[in-house]
Structures are given as C-alpha cells and as structure tokens.
Amino acid sequence: MFEERLEKLNNLPDNLSGKYILYSMEASLREDFNFSLEFAIQKANKLNKPLLVSFFITDKYKHSNQRYYKFMIEGILKTKKAIEERGIKFVIQKDDYVNGTLKLSKEAVCIVLDKNYLKTQRKWRENIAKASQVAVYQLENDVVVPIQVVSDKPIPYAYLYRDRLNKVIDRFLKPVEKIDLKVNSKDLDVESLEFKTPDEFLSILNIDKTVSTVDKYFVGGYDEAEKRLKEFIEKKLYKYKEFRSDPSKDYTSNLSPYLHFGQISPLKIVLEVLKHYDKNDENVVSFFNELIVWRELSRNFCWYNPLYNQYEGIPQWARQTLEEHKKDKRDYVYSLQEFEEAKTHDPYWNAAQKELLKTGKIHNYMRMYWAKKIIEWTEDPKQAFDIACYLNDKYALDGRDPNGYGGISWCFGTFDRPWQERKVFGKIRYMNDKGLERKFDVKFYMFKTDRS
Ligand SMILES: Cc1cc2nc3c(=O)[nH]c(=O)nc-3n(C[C@H](O)[C@H](O)[C@H](O)COP(=O)(O)OP(=O)(O)OC[C@H]3O[C@@H](n4cnc5c(N)ncnc54)[C@H](O)[C@@H]3O)c2cc1C
Incomplete structure (x- = not known):
C-alpha cells in the first residue's frame, strides 16, 4: 500500500531501543485516508512499540494571521480527538516544526513525515533528516498520484500532464486501509498543550489579528470537509461542467481550504465521487481535470521549479x-x-x-x-x-x-x-x-x- 508513496530521507537505521514511533504531522492534518499515519501504525505494530503523533505550532509562519490559523486549529483539534479515539497519543506543542520534531525524536525509533512541495517546508524536512539520529521516512499523502511517478521533470502543459497521469492512475485508485493498533499509547508521558476551544488555542499565539476570521463561510475540520463533499456530490456535481466557470452560481466544491490544510485527502474525494458516478461522466471528467490534473500539475511545478513564487x-x-x-x-x-x-x-x-x-x-x-x-x-x-x-x-x-x-x-x-x-x-x-x-x-x- 505504501511503496510508491514512501521515501527514506536519510541513511540511518531505526533505533530499536527507542521508546516510540514518532509521526510528526504537518501537511496532512487528518486521521482518515492518511498514508503516513497508517505507515506509522504498521511500523509500531511490527516493532511492538507505541505510536506518538505530534503537531507543532508557531506564530512565526508566513502571514500568520487569525483567519487561517483559526481554520487550521479547528481542524487540528478534531483530528487530535479522532486519532486519540484510535488509542494513539497526540501531542500539540508550541515550537517550530524542525526543533520540535528533533526534540521528540531523541527518544524515537524513527520519524515519519508527510511530503510537502514548497521550498520552506522542503527545507524543514531536509533539516530534520540531516540532524536526526534515527531513520526518517516520508509519505506522499496529498496527491492522487505521486508526482515523481508521473514525471521526473517539469511538465509545461496540462494536456501533457493529463496524458502521463492517465497511464498510471488506475493502480493508485485504492482506499487507504486502516490498520488496528497493537499497543495503546495514550498513557505515553509526553507534554501536550490542551485546549477546550479553538479560541482558547488562538489566544496563546502572537499572530496578526487584523485579518478577520471567516467562520460564517468556512469552519475547519475533516467533518466539515466531508459535509461539503457530500453536498457537492448530491447537489452540484451533475452541473459542474456547465457551471463551474460561472461565479454568479455556486456549483464548485469549495473544498480548496480543506485540501490545502490536508483536512481531506484528494484520493478520498475521487473514490467517493466514483461511488456515485461513472468515471466517464462529463462532469466527473471536468471535476477530476481540476482536482487531479491541475492540482497535481501545480505540485509538479513547485517541485521542479524553485522560482515558482517569483x-x-x-x-x-x-x-x-x-x-x-x-x-x-x-x-x-x-x-x-x-x-x-x-x-x-x-x-x-x-x-x-x-x-x-x-x-x-x-x-x-x-x-x-x-x-x-x-x-x-x-x-x-x-x-x-x-x-x-x-x-x-x-x-x-x-x-x-x-x-x-x-x-x-x-x-x-x-x-x-x-x-x-x-x-x-x-x-x-x-x-x-x-x-x-x-x-x-x-x-x-x-x-x-x-x-x-
Ligand atoms: C490567480 C489564481 C490564484 C489561485 N490561488 C489558489 C490558491 O491559493 N489555492 C488554491 O487551492 N487554488 C488556487 N487557485 C486555483 C483555483 O482558483 C481554486 O483551486 C478553486 O477556485 C478552488 O475552489 P473549489 O474548491 O470550489 O474548486 P473546484 O472547482 O471544486 O475544484 C476542486 C479542487 O480542484 C483544485 N483546483 C481547482 N481549480 C484549480 C486550478 N485552476 N489549479 C489547481 N487546482 C485547482 C482545487 O484543489 C479545488 O479545491 C488559483 C487560481 C488562480 C487563477
């Protein structure tokens, strides 16, 4: 299930005397359809070790403002709960991603990460891999088809990406199987910030409060993403091709914020659509052209062109x-x-x-x-x-x-x-x-x- 999505970022072995497997979640902020999480569970089961999942938050990220932080925090609190319900310890710490991950890795068997395509986030992963004393694994979790499977170079046009993607996509259209955890890790003794509400969480962060929150339009979390997906499939998809370019109407999915924060997996969206529609339906073809071709082409663009934001x-x-x-x-x-x-x-x-x-x-x-x-x-x-x-x-x-x-x-x-x-x-x-x-x-x- 993992091979083509899995990469090892350094040459170190697992530290078998480590206390736990560490999954440091950054891009795929969800419990469901999460290859990194299931890979970490599989590893924990094999070695009979507990699994620790961590999320680090800093107020020093680009444009840190309450608008998108609130959305992200709403999502992460729900994800924490969903992961804990599977018997897994989930900690939230105020630290930067690299520092925080490395600190917790001192007692780890290995580190598991999610792939990200942007320069800053790639540098974080490189720094973790360089400084870590244990094996670092990374899974490509937020695309339907891993971008390096489609191409090892930049692709200049969408039609070329589509052609290449279509040759390989079928073998990736499989759900992420949930693996039962052997060792319950909820009692692991690792510090975590605990919050009752997103606002309580926000209040400890020194971020820009001048950009308004947008709760009236978007509330974060996998449950909200699933609601939107259901509504989209039931009420909008049948007219997507005709109306997707009409801003006076509301026929698109509005899933982009959820996809951006990894609160929903694109693979899950595809498989849910295919439960209700034929893959050759013109609306499905049009929707997948955006969700898969254009979205993954953008990832190819950022991965292979370091000047993508210039x-x-x-x-x-x-x-x-x-x-x-x-x-x-x-x-x-x-x-x-x-x-x-x-x-x-x-x-x-x-x-x-x-x-x-x-x-x-x-x-x-x-x-x-x-x-x-x-x-x-x-x-x-x-x-x-x-x-x-x-x-x-x-x-x-x-x-x-x-x-x-x-x-x-x-x-x-x-x-x-x-x-x-x-x-x-x-x-x-x-x-x-x-x-x-x-x-x-x-x-x-x-x-x-x-x-x-
Ligand atoms: C100038 C400009 C800036 C943009 N900035 C962003 C951005 O910051 N974040 C972002 O997610 N999208 C961006 N897009 C792409 C697109 O506008 C949005 O993805 C789309 O409007 C999201 O709405 P939706 O979820 O309802 O889309 P839907 O039509 O329901 O499409 C489903 C999903 O497909 C993907 N998608 C749709 N259109 C595109 C596209 N043209 N390119 C790549 N992926 C696409 C998105 O992930 C989207 O959520 C930008 C486009 C332009 C022209």
Missing part, C-alpha cells in the same frame, strides 16, 4: 514579451494599498477583492480576472506578481499553496501559449470586463458578494 520563474517567452511592454502606458496604476482595499475604478475587480477579504476565497473565474488586472494596472510585471502573491497568501484560506503559485503564474503565461500581442500584456492571454459580461451574470455576482 516573476523570474515564468517561461522565457512570457518574460520577454512582458519586458518588451514594460514601458507601455497604463490606463490606471494602483498601489498595493489601493488593491488591498478594493479601491480600483473597476466594480467587477473590486467585487472579487471584496469576496477575498470577506470570505477568504475568490471563485476561480474571477481569480483569473483578478490577477490579470493586477498585471494591467501595475507599473511593472514583477511588482504585479508580488502583489498577487501577497494578497492571495495573506487573505485566502487556501493561499500559500502550490495551486496559488501555479494559478498566479498561469496568469503570467505558465502552462499557456502566446496569444495575439497587445499593450502591456504583450503575448500573454488577456481578459476584460466585456468577457465577464458575455459569459455570466456579473451584476448578480457583485450583488451576491455585497450581500454575503
């Missing part, structure tokens, strides 16, 4: 054309503050930014328009790239994710081809307000955003 990481042709048009006169130029406060001349753009400020997410179609217009109304494309990343990472619940960097980079030409040349954009694909008016009821989208 303007310099876009394709050569795109950079060249944008540079050639750098001096073109812009009809409007806005500062970061004006963008952030939704104070442009364009009511459609302002509505998208307000949706982000209020709800923590923008509909995909408006998200493309949103980033394209930042290019048009900024003096320099590099500055535009940075503004889009800053706003998305700060306000989006699903931000700071490979999808965000892939999505923003797409607006700058990545995964795309040259189009007809025009002012400011050069050969980068252009979008305008007339296109929105033609495609859907944009006035109703504005009304909905205002009213929500």
Whole structure:
C-alpha cells in the first residue's frame, strides 16, 4: 500500500531501543485516508512499540494571521480527538516544526513525515533528516498520484500532464486501509498543550489579528470537509461542467481550504465521487481535470521549479514579451494599498477583492480576472506578481499553496501559449470586463458578494 508513496530521507537505521514511533504531522492534518499515519501504525505494530503523533505550532509562519490559523486549529483539534479515539497519543506543542520534531525524536525509533512541495517546508524536512539520529521516512499523502511517478521533470502543459497521469492512475485508485493498533499509547508521558476551544488555542499565539476570521463561510475540520463533499456530490456535481466557470452560481466544491490544510485527502474525494458516478461522466471528467490534473500539475511545478513564487520563474517567452511592454502606458496604476482595499475604478475587480477579504476565497473565474488586472494596472510585471502573491497568501484560506503559485503564474503565461500581442500584456492571454459580461451574470455576482 505504501511503496510508491514512501521515501527514506536519510541513511540511518531505526533505533530499536527507542521508546516510540514518532509521526510528526504537518501537511496532512487528518486521521482518515492518511498514508503516513497508517505507515506509522504498521511500523509500531511490527516493532511492538507505541505510536506518538505530534503537531507543532508557531506564530512565526508566513502571514500568520487569525483567519487561517483559526481554520487550521479547528481542524487540528478534531483530528487530535479522532486519532486519540484510535488509542494513539497526540501531542500539540508550541515550537517550530524542525526543533520540535528533533526534540521528540531523541527518544524515537524513527520519524515519519508527510511530503510537502514548497521550498520552506522542503527545507524543514531536509533539516530534520540531516540532524536526526534515527531513520526518517516520508509519505506522499496529498496527491492522487505521486508526482515523481508521473514525471521526473517539469511538465509545461496540462494536456501533457493529463496524458502521463492517465497511464498510471488506475493502480493508485485504492482506499487507504486502516490498520488496528497493537499497543495503546495514550498513557505515553509526553507534554501536550490542551485546549477546550479553538479560541482558547488562538489566544496563546502572537499572530496578526487584523485579518478577520471567516467562520460564517468556512469552519475547519475533516467533518466539515466531508459535509461539503457530500453536498457537492448530491447537489452540484451533475452541473459542474456547465457551471463551474460561472461565479454568479455556486456549483464548485469549495473544498480548496480543506485540501490545502490536508483536512481531506484528494484520493478520498475521487473514490467517493466514483461511488456515485461513472468515471466517464462529463462532469466527473471536468471535476477530476481540476482536482487531479491541475492540482497535481501545480505540485509538479513547485517541485521542479524553485522560482515558482517569483516573476523570474515564468517561461522565457512570457518574460520577454512582458519586458518588451514594460514601458507601455497604463490606463490606471494602483498601489498595493489601493488593491488591498478594493479601491480600483473597476466594480467587477473590486467585487472579487471584496469576496477575498470577506470570505477568504475568490471563485476561480474571477481569480483569473483578478490577477490579470493586477498585471494591467501595475507599473511593472514583477511588482504585479508580488502583489498577487501577497494578497492571495495573506487573505485566502487556501493561499500559500502550490495551486496559488501555479494559478498566479498561469496568469503570467505558465502552462499557456502566446496569444495575439497587445499593450502591456504583450503575448500573454488577456481578459476584460466585456468577457465577464458575455459569459455570466456579473451584476448578480457583485450583488451576491455585497450581500454575503
Ligand atoms: C490567480 C489564481 C490564484 C489561485 N490561488 C489558489 C490558491 O491559493 N489555492 C488554491 O487551492 N487554488 C488556487 N487557485 C486555483 C483555483 O482558483 C481554486 O483551486 C478553486 O477556485 C478552488 O475552489 P473549489 O474548491 O470550489 O474548486 P473546484 O472547482 O471544486 O475544484 C476542486 C479542487 O480542484 C483544485 N483546483 C481547482 N481549480 C484549480 C486550478 N485552476 N489549479 C489547481 N487546482 C485547482 C482545487 O484543489 C479545488 O479545491 C488559483 C487560481 C488562480 C487563477
């Protein structure tokens, strides 16, 4: 069940005199459909040792703010309970991931980690593997098909990724089997912070409280993710292909925040959909194209391109054309503050930014328009790239994710081809307000955003 998802990050053996197996959870914050957890249980059973699961929290992470911390904490408290119900000790400690993991690893047989695709998180894992005195295992838990199975290099277009993925996907469409634990570890003597509510947890963190929470729209946790998935399959999926690009309607899954925090597994989503629908149904094909092809292509992009979150990481042709048009006169130029406060001349753009400020997410179609217009109304494309990343990472619940960097980079030409040349954009694909008016009821989208 684990082979193709499993990697050993150092050459050290298990320390058989260690007290416990340590699973240091970071990317896959769930009990269900979690390969890392089941691998750690299997290891514990084989060696007749208890299993310790840890979660470390720090207030020094990028844009640490109460909006996404609350969502993450709501999720982690529920996951702690679900894991404890299986007889496993779960500890929460205030520490950074590397330090905390290494401290607990001093008494461990081995360490189990989840894979992550972003630079900072990869560095954390490298540092753990370098400094650890015991074996470090990592499992690729948050994709349907491990990205290195699909390709050992960056893939420039979605259709190429889809072709490669389709050749191998069938063997990965199997549920994660739950393994019964032999040694109950609940009495392991390891310190843990205990909280009754997410707010009590939040109160010990020195994070940015100026970004509002978004509980009215999204509550964290695997149970909430499952509710949304059920609702999506029952009420929305049958119209997904037709309406997924219509922001005035509500036909997408809204699962991206849950996927971002690993509160639900993409594999579980796929298998649940296939319990109710045929894999060749046009809506399923369209949904899997987003959930699997585009989502996993973004992971391929971040894994193989270290400049994924920088303007310099876009394709050569795109950079060249944008540079050639750098001096073109812009009809409007806005500062970061004006963008952030939704104070442009364009009511459609302002509505998208307000949706982000209020709800923590923008509909995909408006998200493309949103980033394209930042290019048009900024003096320099590099500055535009940075503004889009800053706003998305700060306000989006699903931000700071490979999808965000892939999505923003797409607006700058990545995964795309040259189009007809025009002012400011050069050969980068252009979008305008007339296109929105033609495609859907944009006035109703504005009304909905205002009213929500
Ligand atoms: C400028 C820009 C910024 C973006 N920033 C983010 C971000 O920070 N985080 C994020 O998760 N997505 C981002 N996306 C991709 C996409 O907009 C969101 O994934 C989608 O809107 C999430 O809503 P949903 O869960 O209802 O999607 P659904 O349509 O229900 O799709 C299901 C899942 O498929 C994945 N998915 C859907 N569309 C895409 C896509 N275009 N690329 C990659 N994966 C996709 C997501 O995980 C999504 O949850 C961005 C796109 C653009 C153009």
